[in-house]
Amino acid sequence: MEDRAFVVSIDSLEDSDIPFLLEKENFRRLLKDFSWYSNLECPYPTYTYPCHATILTGLWPKDHGIYHNEPFDPERSETRWFWWADDLKAQNAIEFAHNKGLKVASVTWPVTAGAKGDWVIPEIWPQRGEDPDTVFLPYSSPDAIEIYKRHKNTLFDFSNPFYPDVFATLCSVDIIKEKKPDLFFLHLSALDTLRHKKGAEIEKMDEALDFLDEKIGEILDAMEESGTLNEYTFFLLGDHGQMNIDKEFGINRVLKDMGYIIDNKNWKIMAHPSSFSAEIHIKDISEEEALLVLKEIQNKYPDAISSIITKEEAMNEHHLSGPFSFVIESKGGVIFSSSLSSPIYSNSKSAATHGYMPQRGPRPPFIVSGKRGEKNKRYIGGRLIDEIPTILSLFSLRMEQCGGKELHGLLIHPQDINL
DSSP: OOEEEEEEEEOOOOOHHHHHHHHHHHHHTTTTTTTEEEOOOOOOSOOOHHHHHHHHHHHHHOHHHOOOSSOOOOTOOOOOOOOOOGGGSSSSSSHHHHTOOOEEEESSSSTBBBBBSSSSSSSSSOOOOOOTTTHHHHSSGGHHHHHHHHHGGGGGOSSSSHHHHHHHHHHHHHHHHHHSSSSEEEOOOOOHHHHHHOOOOOOOHHHHHHHHHHHHHHHHHHHHHOOOOOGEEEEEEEEEOOOOOOOOEOHHHHHHHTBBBBSSSSSSSSEEEEEEEEEEESSOOHHHHHHHHHHHHHHHHHTTEEEEEEEHHHHHHHHSSSSSSEEEETTTTTTEEEEEEEOOOOOOOSSEOOOOOOTOOOOEEEEEEEBOOOOOOOOOBBBBGHHHHHHTTTTTTOTTTSSOOOTTSSBBGGGOOOO
16 A cells, blocks of 8 residues: 655644644544644744745745745735745755655645646736736646646635635645645645634634535545545644734834835835734845834834844844844734834734744644554644654655754654564
8 A cells, every 4th residue: 555645734723723623524534543743833934935935845934035925025016925936945845755756746835836746736826807827827737737727717706715725625636536646735724814804713713614624525535536545644734823913013104204214116124024023124224223223113112012133133043034134023912014104003904813923822733644643642842844854754755955853753654563
C-alpha cells in the first residue's frame, strides 16, 4: 500500500477550536485517534501569506522573503498580493517534492502561482471585472487547467461568503479521484472569513464549521471512491489565530498631519499596516529622525502604540526583514489603518483580525491522523517552520535549506513498525 499525504490548512484555526471540530461528523472521521502539537510559534506578523510561506519553505520571513500579505507599493491602484511562487527567495516544498519524483497537487495555497508541481491551482484573484482566466490560466499547472475550467463559475457565486472554498473543494475532489496525488496541499479560508466578520470566539463560528465539515466530507468521500483513503496520512494545521478589534488608529493620518506624508507619491515616513502591527517605511529622512517621530507619536497616543522595533531587532528577535526601517506594535485591541484621511480613531469594519506579534494572540495546532499517524498523543510547542520537515519525513525526504526540524512523536515511520 502506498503512502500519501494530505495537508489541509484551515485558515485561523486555533488550539481551542479542536473540541468544536470534534463535534462535527466529518472532522471526527478525519481526526480519528489524532496526535498533535499545540501552541506552535508563528512568524511575525501573523498574516496569512507570511505564515503559509513559512509552512511551505520551513523558513522564517527573513529567509523566504514574504514579509506581509502585500508588497509595499503606495502608488499602485490595483490589488497585488504575494501570489507568485517566484516571490519566494527559497525553494518551496511543492517544487522540491515534485523534483524528487512525487506527484504533487496544491489548491488555493498562498504564494504558489506558477509553482512547478503536477496539479497546482493557486490562490490568486482577478481585478474587478476581469475574467479569472487572466490569472489562473498562466499560473496554474497545465494538467490542472481542465479541472479549473470545470469549476471556475463557482468563483462568481458571491452570494456564498465561502465561495473560494467551494471552488477549492470541487477542484480537490476531481484531482483526488482522477490523479491520485502522493502529496496534496489545500488551503481553506471559511473560518478566517467568518472570524473577521463576527469576532474571534469559536462559539460564533458554527456556520463556518458546518460548511468546512461538509467540504471535508466531500474530500474523504472522494478518497474512498478512488480507493486511496487508507493510504493517506492527514496533516491538519492552522496558520494563525485572531483577536477582537476595539478600534482603529490612523497612523498614516497622524503622519500626514505632522507633515511627513503629502500623498501616496510624496512622503518621508509611511506605515504599511498588518492590522495589530505596522511596518514603517522611510525615504529622504534618516532613521534617527524617523525614530524620534515615532516616539513622539507613541508619547502622544500611548493607548495605541506599545512598542517600536528597529529593523535589526525585527531580524534578530522576530526572524523578520523587508524593505522597512521599523515595526510598530499596537496595544490591546487597537489595529492600525493605512488610510491618509481616516479619523485618528475610528471603528473597524471587521470584528476580529490577525497580524500581531505571535506572543500576543492565540496560536494554531499541528495535527496528524490517518495511516501513519501516532494515536492519541499531545505535545506543547513546535514552530511553523517544523511542519514541512515533519510532512516530508513521511517520504524520507528532507529539504536541506529548512531551518525547522521534524516534530517527533506524530508519525509512525515504516522502520518503527515491529514486524
